[in-house]
Amino acid sequence: MGSEFCKRILVTGGAGFIGTHTVLQLLKDGFNVTVVDNLDNSVEEAVDRVRILAGEDLSRNLVFSIGDLRNKSDLEKLFSETRFEAVIHFAGLKAVGESVAKPMRYFDNNLVGTLNLYEIMGKYGCKKMVFSSSATVYGQPEKIPCVEDFDLKAMNPYGRTKLFLKR
Numbered sequence: 678m679g680s681e682f683c684k685r686i687l688v689t690g691g692a693g694f695i696g697t698h699t700v701l702q703l704l705k706d707g708f709n710v711t712v713v714d715n716l717d718n719s720v721e722e723a724v725d726r727v728r729i730l731a732g733e734d735l736s737r738n739l740v741f742s743i744g745d746l747r748n749k750s751d752l753e754k755l756f757s758e759t760r761f762e763a764v765i766h767f768a769g770l771k772a773v774g775e776s777v778a779k780p781m782r783y784f785d786n787n788l789v790g791t792l793n794l795y796e797i798m799g800k801y802g803c804k805k806m807v808f809s810s811s812a813t814v815y816g817q818p819e820k821i822p823c824v825e826d827f828d829l830k831a832m833n834p835y836g837r838t839k840l841f842l843k844r
């Protein structure tokens with residue numbers, strides 16, 4: 678598929694664990710992909726490895742941008758320069774224990790970052806988002822596996838950030 682005709686997807690946190698796998702699959706499926714990641718929990722080499730796995734042709738469709746969703750200017754730059762068909766949103770901190778010790782860090786990264794993202798998406802008319810939530814929104818479920826209609830009762834700051842954003 679010619680890259681000029683492909684839809685471009687913005688993957689936040691695309692240098693992370695689930696993000697890199699998603700980016701590789703998107704490239705294989707013929708999408709153009711822009712990754713934005715602040716490298717808080719990853720390294721640029723992770724994106725380089727995705728390029729190697731995707732191969733020379735497909736990796737031309739991948740753009741990597743170091744950026745932080747808490748800086749609206751980073752988001753403005755991305756959205757003013759490129760039209761995104763959709764956003765897949767993985768950027769966020771995810772350690773339950775750390776979130777209990779440092780709740781403000783989680784509110785800042787996960788909530789402020791995502792609210793900025795929602796605002797800029799609205800401004801630029803980007804209406805599709807896939808949000809990466811967490812099983813922590815179900816607290817301690819009475820049985821597993823969790824299903825989506827279980828009661829929502831997050832029990833720690835990390836889970837609460839995901840629950841707030843889901844709603």
Ligand SMILES: O=c1ccn([C@@H]2O[C@H](COP(=O)(O)OP(=O)(O)O[C@H]3O[C@H](CO)[C@H](O)[C@H](O)[C@H]3O)[C@@H](O)[C@H]2O)c(=O)[nH]1
Nearest residue numbers: 690692693694695714715716717718719767768769809811
């Ligand atoms: O403010 C931030 C915080 C983190 N990151 C980046 O986001 C990525 C997150 O990837 P991780 O490998 O840390 O996390 P996972 O892919 O394993 O986790 C994914 O699945 C989790 C399920 O609990 C959460 O939904 C989480 O947000 C989502 O990224 C990292 O590259 C990190 O550098 C940012 O860009 N901005």
